Amino acid sequence: MSIYGFLHRSALKQLPECLNEAGYRCIGPRVREGAVTFGELTSIDDLPRGVGDEQRPAHYRLGEREDERLFAWAVGPQGLKSWLFTPRETLWRSRRDDDGRLYFETGSPADDRPLAAIGVRACDLAALRLQDAHFLEREPDPGYRKRRAGLFLVAVDCTHPAETCFCHSTGDGPACESGFDLALHELDDGFIVHAGSEAGERVAARLPLLPVGEEQEAARRDQQRAAIDAQQRALPGRNLRDALFANLDHERWQAVAERCLSCANCTSVCPTCFCHSHEEVPDLDGRTSEHLRQWDSCFTEGHSYIHGIVIRAETPERYRQWLTHKLGSWHDQYGRSGCVGCGRCITWCPVGIDLTEEATVICAEAGDD
């Protein structure tokens, strides 16, 4: 029987302490520049206590709450992605000697203390599974693999979805079902803690857990129900591949492109987007050079450039690539949609384009699979 118990609010500070003692470096949500993003945690006081959020298409604002809750907000612009698939990373370094010989050295990071991420939401756990499939199956990516190895996940059930969230329709939330080491469900006076792995059991065993009372169970069920009911948006089905590819000439692509700025905000906040480009940065001395990769997007011109042609020169083609990949081809590539319903691309789109609305219009008539 896996460990399951109640942790009083005042005892949560022991969680990062236990993790530090177990050798982990802790990261978690922090308020920075007006948004909740993941950063290094030195203590539980770094978490966003009494912070709430307001999200709508093209709108994000934090506010104060009357209570002490730590996780009473929906996901901010970045979750775990940038910690594993880093925005910029050296792939190799090369050196040329006086005879013109070349020497190569891997850029993949030295073994560091493993990370423990506190406060990962269900949508981000689902996104992590997709990034794992992309970066670890087939040809393992050395940098991603090193950072992913030993990652300890403390998940948190979403109790306060934003207006832009629709993880219930994609089947990815708001509660955390699997894929974590520990899961927390926040109540007024503390947390229901649930271990999901052996590493999680070991950490949970060191926390002062109490039995979970009947009232606490009921409160959790109510919050979970309310979090589902609060979600107003939905995709028109779990598998839209055929409907999208049958509608490549739909007039809506043109209409949405008239609003779309091709700014790539959606792909950079999306927790499953994996595109990146390479860049060579030679040192001024002419003897060494670095080969880097950095996040890129199918909304840029360079993404589809081959000599003499830009395959997606126009915005309708770029928006169509994003949606047909995210909600379509992903099924062929990784066996499910590439959207986990986090709503980030809606909140962070400067003109408030909502992919659930676009997909609904383009796939009208298409049902679930």
Next chain:
Amino acid sequence: MTDPYLPREAEILERVDEAGSIFSLRLALTDPRARADYAFAPGQFNMVYLFGVGEVPISVVRLRGEDADFAHTIRPVGRVTRAMAELRAGDRLGIRGPFGRGWPLELAEGGDVVVITGGLGCAPAVTVVHHVLANRERFGRLVIMQGVKHSDDLIWAEQYARWREAPDTRVLLAADQARPGWTGQQGLITTLFDQAEFDRGRATVMMCGPEPMMVASARRLVDDGVEAGRIWLSMERNMQCAAGHCGHCQFGPRFVCRDGPVFHYPEVAGLLGVRGF
């Protein structure tokens, strides 16, 4: 675990200037073990890295059919390939690869082979011709069809002349616009198809070149009774990683670097020629 992101040093053994500004480099990995172990299938490519400049995908070929070492034939078009044009024997490059899926040469055995190319030379197709000529008894007729926009664009004229002399081999050329004295056909490459003698039921067709040309050719072949499943083509997309990670080479659900660059026509027929993919 091997690091897919670590080039290996290679030395240029020989440089050959080909037609126009095109040049070939015969290469060997400098590590003797790696050199001995290096093997590629026709149609695969390497990521070729020039120190301090960058890396580009280039098909792996042999300079001469009988060579033991691999080579690259490069057309200087932009930043990296133009800088590579300065390379000489003795210079060093970084090599990652070979990557991707090559031509279905074993499947093609026992029947006729049709090679269709367009535009300015086509390195992946040259390896097919080399392979068929080197293993002549395993294949039926060899038909090579090349189309160019203007008759002046035809490079490798000598190579075509040589292939024309090879046993059971037919070379057919077409130019959209032809200068007086052009001995090939005038028109699109599909105008050659009526002259091409091959067994429509059992030939294997391998194509590379501009996509509109490949789409038109594949459709016409299917109309002529060639089964779509006997047509293969090589595709090009922007490539950064060649490891199936960077996402640039995606063609609908396919990663060209990993699932291609050679595709079975039925796999890609749906999106081939659709603007934006």
